[in-house]
Amino acid sequence: MAPATQFEVSQPPTDAISALVFSPDAPNRLLVSSWDKHVYLYEVVDGSEQPQAQLVNKYEHRAPVLDVCFGAPSSNEAFSGGLDRQVKRIDLSTGDQTVLSKHSDAVRCVVYSPEHSLLISASWDSTLHVHNLSSPQSSPLVIPLPGKPHAVSISPSKLVVAMTARLVHIYDLPALLASSSSSSSPPQPWQTRESSLKFLTRAVACMPNDAGYATSSIEGRVAVEWFEDTPESQARKYAFKCHRQPAPEEEGGGDIVYPVNALAFHPVYGTFASGGGDATVALWDAEAKRRMRQYQKFPEGVAALSFSADGKYLAIGVCPGFETGMEDYNGQGRAHVLIRELGETEAKGKGSK
């Protein structure tokens, strides 16, 4: 078994981590957005005896940043959104920031589709903005949503938006691209679904093979579903409990149930990782419906996860969760970004039996 090591990035964000994401084309570049009003760019330096992750640059924002994503391959750009309601393009080399659009409430998520060069931002004002980046002059297409979006994920052809009241909308990206160029009425979702989870959705992640997605909720549960709308495919969907701890018997027993804050699919093996408020990360084999491994507890709850494009690294954003009931919440100095170098087969599923 190849060695599996874990190391921490130098100069982590100074406050809670909202999102982290590896570059889709350069497997050693990592963006982290934080409540400390900055976006950080790190680079993993391999080759030496001890791999390291060094801060390359940081980009100041006016307000806490809620999400960040990489832009088109080799364009050296990123997009961010945050409490200041702006969707911004960041030039990663110069640090120049340009405002692409403005929502009327905080921007919760930004995702970029390299296949269709679309940037989609989801805001608590219950709208999606679809930016067609191949025609930068056009104003973004606004799609009203029936609820506040909480999590968004993108696959090569689909966009999954999870909202309050357990609503899930799935949009077809080619259709979005078509309607973003023609100024017709806002496009309808390709599918509307009700979440298979009974509680507020925390995270969504699409399978890299474009077959389906996983969602997680505040009630220690993860559901795996498939896009294809046939009874056979829908019968395959399932949900399972995770990120729970038995409560001590003197407190009445039962389980302490933690929110599952983060999900990430492995780009190569199609397995996925979940990170929860219980400060653990587990690796799951969606096909075999097995847990492959669970890592030892981290110092604080897990807020965000991302696999690098080659599946070699797993970045784990660790910070105290708001839900822990901290009086006057403050994540200052307690946020860490850990990068785990995975062994050859560490994230490889055994396949379904």
Next chain:
Amino acid sequence: MGKKKRGHPDVEELLERPWCYYCERDFEDLKLLISHQKAKHFKCERCGKRLNTAGGLSVHMNQVHKESLSSVENALPNRQGLDIEIFGMEGVPEDVLQQHNQRIIQNFYTAQAERQAATGNPPRGNSGGQGPTKKIKIETPEELKKRLAEHRAKVAAQKAAAANGTPLPVTAPADGQSPSQGASPFPPPQPGFPYSATPVTPYPPGGQGYPASTYPAGASVPPGASFGSLPARPPGGAAPPGAPSALPQRPPYAYNGSAPPAGFPAGGGVPSTVDELVASAAATGGRVPGGDDIDQLIRLAEAGIKPAKTDDATAAASGGEKKKKGMRMVYDDTDVSPEEKMALLPRYRWAEETAA
């Protein structure tokens, strides 16, 4: 995966199984246990080396990776300590051992009681390893009366048939199979009662089942409850195909019109469940109900028995699993996400007017 299905081992066998101190899993033999411990609890997460003990792993981590081991991986929360040196079954503290045995014994008896409640089987050993007495159900007075009427009609038909000179091919084997039935209209001791009453009461640990006196081997088995008689049945008869297996203990002449069917009650009375069992067992290959097929029989029984009973049995069986324990959610606001609440805190709040 999972345990091999091998009937239901008795409690001594269960207690003898080696088990893992760290996760309470039990194993077929000590070798398996040791390899489990090396793979699950004493494996170095850095390099995958499998050590023999937690202490060994700790030293390895120290020397090779310059790290210190704080707890044993994959262990139960109260068993993560490094202070106890465990190798296989060696080193397990006496009190933990006692606790484990207690738990095994308790689980064994609850499982046994549940099984009995679900199947109506007497415990193993009391019925000679066979399970011929499934689903004996208490008869209500109405059913008893019905059966009495049925029997009278049968006797009358028999007499009439004898008077007419009709050959009675099946009477002899039918009588031979349950002699008591030939003598009196009813199987005298109503052995169903003690069985159907007991499964509901919790099984007393240690007590090995029902008093033997209530079940004199086979003699007073209620008609139709005996599987053993099935092959002895003459295959011919005028009965329509399929019917014999559905209602096996009725003498076939009742079907061929020489006697008015004095009512095969819709519910089928006592034998129906057992008959269905026999029928379905026969359908699945006619295997003799033995220890290994017991699970299948239970499933068949659950599928075949009357709704009321099924409900009771499954409710009893699932009652154990679905123990709704109180769970506490760390975050339980189903409308507002933690981020939205965080965004309202003064230190993060964004006021539009402060923007340029």
